[in-house]
Structures are given as structure tokens and as C-alpha cells.
Amino acid sequence: MRNKEAVKKLLGLLKDYRKIIALIIACLLISTGLNMCIPLLNRGIMDYGFIGGDKELLIKQVICSLLIYMIIAVIDIIKEKKRVDISANIQYSLSEQSFKHLMKIKADYFTNRNYAEILNNINVDIGNMTSIADEGVFFVVTQAFSMVGGIIGLFILDYRMTLMVLLFIPVKAVIMKHFAKKRKRIMDEFITESEKYAGWFGDTVGGVREVKLFGILENKRAEFADRQLSVINKQKKMNMLAQWNGITDNIIVHLLTSLIYIIGANLVFDMQLSVGSVFAFITYSAYVTGPISAILNIGYLLSGIIPSTKRYYEFMALEEEKGNEESMTEPCFGDLELQNLSFSYEKDKAVLSDVNISFPKGSKTVLIGRNGSGKSTLISLLLQLYQPTSGKITLCGTDISELVLKDYRNMVSVVSQDIYLFNSSIRDNICMYKDIDDKFIMEACKDSGLADFISGVSLDYVVGQNGAMLSGGQKQKIALARALVHNSPVIIFDEATSNTDVYSEHQINGLLHTKLKEKTVIIITHKQEILKEADYRNMVSVVSQDIYLFNSSIRDNICMYKDIDDKFIMEACKDSGLADFISGVSLDYVVGQNGAMLSGGQKQKIALARALVHNSPVIIFDEATSNTDVYSEHQINGLLHTKLKEKTVIIITHKQEILKEADQIIMLKDGAVVGSGVYDDLSKDNLEFKNMLNMGEKY
Incomplete structure (x- = not known):
């Protein structure tokens, strides 16, 4: 995206607020007009009040100045309230758009990004883009009028000093352009370094357990110092550049003021100009140089906004999942078929190649194979998280890419080894925003083997971040209960009993002959017990x-x-x-x-x-x-x-x-040791151990 396109996008954020912006500009124009009167009043106060000795006129003009300042203050409050509303609305709109888009982006976007990195990028970009509604931006619009009025005032007072003031404008323009160009370069570097740091930070926090277990805190601390200092150094450069920009501007203004004092004093001594006129001239010169600074500073301001705007809209341009268009077909329950299906994550590295599998309606199919053979990838393709490189998947003879995506996914429930639980109650994680009676929830919990745990807590028990308050087996049981209450016609078990105990495993396997008898069930497993079942x-x-x-x-x-x-x-x-x-x-x-x-x-x-x-x-x-x-x-x-x-x-x-x-087996039940010894002794003498072994090969 080019700079002009980015600026166009930024201005487009304001188009829905044209009436409010018109009101803000009107307020600024009125304020500007009133401010133009102040130097003339000040000249009268000085020349006719203090020097001329007209006390009554002095008091009237002082009161008049006070009233003007109060009116300007009221106008500024009205204007600022409207501006803040626009800024808040833009921030919410950008946040909402990015969230909705993030939820629809294709799954491969998340492969090499973590949540901290994504959140940082979006927040930084939206924060920078929202500054398009800052006071300074709107103020610039009215500066042209202020500058014109100031120049007129200067010429009225003295044309010779006016020409001197105008000569300072190109000098300021060159200096401001230099600072704007430099800031854009530093801002680009800052955004890149911030993105790298956020990605590293999320990656490190996610692996905090490994950091502790392998004692690599000092290594991570060294990485932190390197990455964070890089970000801070860029921030320092931007802050110092802002200071240099401000200092340079002040030096130019003070240099101009000093020249006005010197030249004005000579004109006063020669009786060509009054003292009040000199002070009024200084004020009017500020009305000219101030707007020039503000207008030229727009480039400086945009140099910090444009990089974020580009990154934000590049993010928004990422391809979304397709499948919710009106032209899509409604799915129906029937045979699932993979026809000449191929897929690769990277070019020339096929994960699946010309796969042909049929899952008849109501069948129970087990997928087995070595790790990395493509079993989980096949499930991702069935769920349309990825699209095949070639070939297709059909449901009732219709390519699933032609089906309404939301309705298709509602037909499929997944019980996975990698289930994610939200930081909410067990009920919420089972129902997933659907209104389901507790009777059916408890029935599903019983079928999934979760009922005993529920009886000790409740359905309102908060599971923690990604189920941190639960064991791996309890999380998988919630996933199964979720699948049962949603009553989807297609159930996919992806190592669904890898973390469950032998009792629960038998209970779950028994569902294949009862609650799941009429469902199409696809099972990925290494467990012999389930293989015997299909x-x-x-x-x-x-x-x-x-x-x-x-x-x-x-x-x-x-x-x-x-x-x-x-x-x-x-x-x-x-x-x-x-x-x-x-x-x-x-x-x-x-x-x-x-x-x-x-x-x-x-x-x-x-x-x-x-x-x-x-x-x-x-x-x-x-x-x-x-x-x-x-x-x-x-x-x-x-x-x-x-x-x-x-x-x-x-x-x-x-x-x-x-x-x-x-060499030694320690058997736990309900937090207590119920048996210890070697396999042969326990299998002969320990009833609890024998019961568990008798229920299956896996323990």
C-alpha cells in the first residue's frame, strides 16, 4: 500500500462524521475569529490605556478581552466533546472490524503468530490511527483562515516587517520536512521491533513451564534485554526527535520575535510605529508562524500514523474463510467422501497425496498411522480449517466448499486431544452459547464420565484459563459432553481418550454402541481397545x-x-x-x-x-x-x-x-495410594489393580 492510499484510508475513517466535523470546524473558526480581535484590543490597551492614560477605555477593553476568552473557552469545551466522541467511535469501529476479521481469517495465519503478538499489533495500529481525530489535526483545517487573517493584520500594521516574517516560512518548511522524513523511518523500525518483541514475549510466557524446568531463565532474560532495549532505543529516538522538532520550532519563533523587537524598536524611536502596534505585530506574527508549524507538522504526524495504517489494512486484506454467502448450499447428513485429496503446508512437501476415503453415513471409522502421517491434517481439512491443494471432500455428493460453512460445522463435533476451554464455567464450556437445559447437560456429563467430578463441584465451576483448574482427562470429558449435548450427526475423536483413565475410557467406548450408534464417527487413535471396536x-x-x-x-x-x-x-x-x-x-x-x-x-x-x-x-x-x-x-x-x-x-x-x-508401581485413587509394588504382585493380590486391568489392555 502506497502512502497516498494510506492517507485516503485514514480520511475515509472521518466520512461518517462530516456533520460533527463541520460543527467542530465552525467552532474553531469562531474561536479563530475571536482570537484575531485580541491583538487589536491589546494594542488599544497599551497605546490608549497605559500610554494615553484613558482609564475608562482600558477597563472596557480589558473586560472585552476577558469576555472573548470566556466565549472561546465555552466553544472549546463543546468542540472537544464532539472530537473525543469521534475519536472513541473510530477506535471502537476499528477494534470491532479487526476482531470480526480475526475470527474469520484462515487458520494458517495463526501458525507462526501468538496471541500477544497479534494483540500488540492491532492495539498499536488502532492507537496510532485513532490519532487522526486528535485536536491538532482538526486545528490545522482552521489554520489557513488564521494565517490569512494574521497576514492581513501584519500588512495593516507594517508591510516591511511582514515581508521579514514571510521569509521565515520556507526555512521552517525545510526543517519540518527533514524531521518528518526521519520520524517515518524510525517509526517503521519501531513497529517492526515491537512486533518482534510481542511475538517473543507471547512465545516465552506460553513456555514458562519449560523455562522453569530447564533452568533457562538467564537465557530468556538475556533475550529480553536484547529485544526490549531495541524497542526502547527506537522509542528514545522518536522522543528525542520530537524534542528536537519542538526546540527547533521554538528557536525559529524566538529568533523571529527578537528581530521584530529590534526592528520594531527602531520604528517606534523614529515615530513610525506605536508600542502597542509592535506587541500586536508580535501576536499576529504568531498567527502566521503558528499555522505554518501546524500545517507542516501534519507531515510529521502522518509519518507516525501511516506505517500503522498500512499494517492494519494489510492485516484486514488477509483472506477470510469462505462459505457463508447466500449462494451456498445447505448441508444434509449423508456419506462423507475424500476424492483424490492432496494437501501440503509448504510447497513440494506433501502431507497428504491422492487420498481416497469414504465415511458412509452412520459408520464408525478408525484412522491409524505413524505420527506425522497426516491424520490430524485430514481432520483439519474435514473441518475446512484448511483447503485441499487438490481433490475435494464431498457430503451427500456436494463439495463441502460449496456448503454454508457455519451450518456445515454445526453438523460436526470434535473431541480432541488439544481441546481449548474458555475461562468460564463448565456449563458455558459445554453449551458454547446455546441455551441447553441442565437436565441434558448432566446426562451428557454422565455419559462422558464427568458426573463424579461435577458432583464434587458444580456446573458453575470456573475451569480457569484453558482449563488450568482441570486435569487433561477432565478437559477431554468436557469436550465429549459438549459433543453429546450439541447432538451433531458427525463426531470426530482425535485421540479423545489419550488422557482419560481406564474406567472412563470404557464408558466412552461404550457410547459407540448407544448414543453414537446412528452417528458418523471418525476416530484417530493408537489404542487397541478402540481398534477392536472398529x-x-x-x-x-x-x-x-x-x-x-x-x-x-x-x-x-x-x-x-x-x-x-x-x-x-x-x-x-x-x-x-x-x-x-x-x-x-x-x-x-x-x-x-x-x-x-x-x-x-x-x-x-x-x-x-x-x-x-x-x-x-x-x-x-x-x-x-x-x-x-x-x-x-x-x-x-x-x-x-x-x-x-x-x-x-x-x-x-x-x-x-x-x-x-x-520396578515399582504406585496406584492412586481419589488422591490416596491404594496399592504399591511390582506388576506381578499387584495383578495377583490387589483387587483395585486387577479390576482396572480386567477392564482393558490400557491403564
Whole structure:
């Protein structure tokens, strides 16, 4: 976007307020006209009052001046109220437009951006753009009239000194243009550095758990100092430039005033000019030089607004999801088909290639495959979060891209391993702004295995930011309850039981034969049960189901600011099952915001590789294979007898295979230990443990 287009966009923000702007300008014109009278009154006070000794005239003109100032004050209050209203309305309008657009932007926009970065960019841009309604901008409109009146007043008093004043105008113009050009360059740099800092800040706060666990606070503090100082230095430059701009303007004005005093004094001594006329001349000269400064400063002001305007409208021009046009077809429940479907996130790196799958109406289909094989990507395509590179997806024979998007998505419910919960009540997170009776909500909670938890709290229990007050299993149960109450004809389970206990898992699997019997169900899983149905911290490494990855390379996320040779990194990648993926990309592959470019299993393998290269004596696995495929799971379990043989390993799991490898099993229920020992002893003697094992292979 060119500067002229940006200015046109800015002026377009004011077009809905033409009547109010006309009133503001009228107020400014009246104020200007009244102000033009002040120098003449002051001249009379000086020449005829003080020097001429006319006391009565002096008092009258002083009172007259006071009344004019009071009228100007009232007009300014009216004008300022209207201006503030315009500014507030523009700010709200821009914020509303950007929010609505943000909610409709295609999903790939969020891959390498975090919420802090997005929020910072929008707020900074809107704040700068709103300044188009600042007092100074409107004031400039009336300055032309003030300047004309001032020049007339100057010529009336003395044409010789008037020419001297006019000679200062081009000097000021050159200086102001220089400052405006310099400010635009610094503002561009400031916006870029602020955007980088906001992205880094959001990335770091999102990974605060990893910062603590790997003891990299000092590294992050060094990064903070580098990035924040860069922003502050640009801000300092802008502030100093503003000071230089103001100081230069004041010097020019004072230089002009000094010359007027000297030349005016000579004219007074020669009886060619009165003392009052000299003071009036100084005031009128300010009416000329002041507007010139204001008019030239518009360029200086716009140099700070235009970069934000460009970025804002570039953001607003980003492509939105399509599918809500009137010409779209209403969806109907039927067979879902993938026809010659291909997709890639990056050019020449296909994730899916010529995929043909049919999901008959009411069928139960399980998708299995290695991590990174494209299972979750396929689900994203079904939800129209991304569009196929080639091929199509049809529902009842109609390409889903031709269906009304909102209605189509209402037909599909997703129970995901990565469910997001809003910082509100359990009820709100289940209902999702729909009016649903508590009776049906509780029925869904019972079916999802959430009822016991609800009985201990309530539906009004606030879950915290992204369900921070809940366990991973409880979050997934809320996702299932949400799907059940919305009664969508198509249900997608994306590792939906990866964090649930064995009782809840059986309960959920049983729904396939009851509540979900008539639904089309698509399941992504590694679990055999469902397949049958269709400092001190430096000594500890954690491999978690909730690993956070920084928006950097695979190497950086494994090394965590430590200098580790690629030979050892690749050895750890081989042991963690990540080597095949690395061979297709590289260690320099940027994983995206919190690993957005990776599957859940690939993220967990990076966590394991990280633990292996750091060689900590204590390793904690927190559901560390919940998202990995069966091949990788066996490979990881084998490490317990090799690379991890001499380590202290603590494992949190529901999986029976891992239990058999443990030197000691501690069984928890309701916050209490209900059994401890080795697998063989517990499976014989502990009733609670046997009950859990008898209910399925996974624990």
C-alpha cells in the first residue's frame, strides 16, 4: 500500500462524521475569529490605556478581552466533546472490524503468530490511527483562515516587517520536512521491533513451564534485554526527535520575535510605529508562524500514523474463510467422501497425496498411522480449517466448499486431544452459547464420565484459563459432553481418550454402541481397545503430554540454549523415534507457535529427545506416549532397558505395557495410594489393580 492510499484510508475513517466535523470546524473558526480581535484590543490597551492614560477605555477593553476568552473557552469545551466522541467511535469501529476479521481469517495465519503478538499489533495500529481525530489535526483545517487573517493584520500594521516574517516560512518548511522524513523511518523500525518483541514475549510466557524446568531463565532474560532495549532505543529516538522538532520550532519563533523587537524598536524611536502596534505585530506574527508549524507538522504526524495504517489494512486484506454467502448450499447428513485429496503446508512437501476415503453415513471409522502421517491434517481439512491443494471432500455428493460453512460445522463435533476451554464455567464450556437445559447437560456429563467430578463441584465451576483448574482427562470429558449435548450427526475423536483413565475410557467406548450408534464417527487413535471396536531442576527432565515448544527450530527446542553437537542430537532423535521425520526436513525446521507445524506425537518425541540429550539423572514421563504411534511407543519403552537403565524414571501412565516394565508401581485413587509394588504382585493380590486391568489392555 502506497502512502497516498494510506492517507485516503485514514480520511475515509472521518466520512461518517462530516456533520460533527463541520460543527467542530465552525467552532474553531469562531474561536479563530475571536482570537484575531485580541491583538487589536491589546494594542488599544497599551497605546490608549497605559500610554494615553484613558482609564475608562482600558477597563472596557480589558473586560472585552476577558469576555472573548470566556466565549472561546465555552466553544472549546463543546468542540472537544464532539472530537473525543469521534475519536472513541473510530477506535471502537476499528477494534470491532479487526476482531470480526480475526475470527474469520484462515487458520494458517495463526501458525507462526501468538496471541500477544497479534494483540500488540492491532492495539498499536488502532492507537496510532485513532490519532487522526486528535485536536491538532482538526486545528490545522482552521489554520489557513488564521494565517490569512494574521497576514492581513501584519500588512495593516507594517508591510516591511511582514515581508521579514514571510521569509521565515520556507526555512521552517525545510526543517519540518527533514524531521518528518526521519520520524517515518524510525517509526517503521519501531513497529517492526515491537512486533518482534510481542511475538517473543507471547512465545516465552506460553513456555514458562519449560523455562522453569530447564533452568533457562538467564537465557530468556538475556533475550529480553536484547529485544526490549531495541524497542526502547527506537522509542528514545522518536522522543528525542520530537524534542528536537519542538526546540527547533521554538528557536525559529524566538529568533523571529527578537528581530521584530529590534526592528520594531527602531520604528517606534523614529515615530513610525506605536508600542502597542509592535506587541500586536508580535501576536499576529504568531498567527502566521503558528499555522505554518501546524500545517507542516501534519507531515510529521502522518509519518507516525501511516506505517500503522498500512499494517492494519494489510492485516484486514488477509483472506477470510469462505462459505457463508447466500449462494451456498445447505448441508444434509449423508456419506462423507475424500476424492483424490492432496494437501501440503509448504510447497513440494506433501502431507497428504491422492487420498481416497469414504465415511458412509452412520459408520464408525478408525484412522491409524505413524505420527506425522497426516491424520490430524485430514481432520483439519474435514473441518475446512484448511483447503485441499487438490481433490475435494464431498457430503451427500456436494463439495463441502460449496456448503454454508457455519451450518456445515454445526453438523460436526470434535473431541480432541488439544481441546481449548474458555475461562468460564463448565456449563458455558459445554453449551458454547446455546441455551441447553441442565437436565441434558448432566446426562451428557454422565455419559462422558464427568458426573463424579461435577458432583464434587458444580456446573458453575470456573475451569480457569484453558482449563488450568482441570486435569487433561477432565478437559477431554468436557469436550465429549459438549459433543453429546450439541447432538451433531458427525463426531470426530482425535485421540479423545489419550488422557482419560481406564474406567472412563470404557464408558466412552461404550457410547459407540448407544448414543453414537446412528452417528458418523471418525476416530484417530493408537489404542487397541478402540481398534477392536472398529539446580535441582537441572537433574530432572520432564517428557509431558503438555509439552510447550518455542517458535524456533527443532535443534533449539531440543538443546534449550545448551551447546550440543548435532551428532548427539541426531542420536537422541533416533532413540526417540524422531529421526525419520528429521530426515524429511532438518534440525533447522521451524516448528511454529507451540509446535503448530508438528503432530502431537512429534512434539512428544522432541520432548523425549530433549530429555536424552540433557542426560538428566531423573526422568519424569507424564503420559509421554499418549500421542505416539504403537511403533514409536515400543521403541520408547525399550529405552527403559538401555539408555535409561541407570536413571531414576518416574512414569505417569494408563498403559499396561509400560506398567510391566516398572520396578515399582504406585496406584492412586481419589488422591490416596491404594496399592504399591511390582506388576506381578499387584495383578495377583490387589483387587483395585486387577479390576482396572480386567477392564482393558490400557491403564
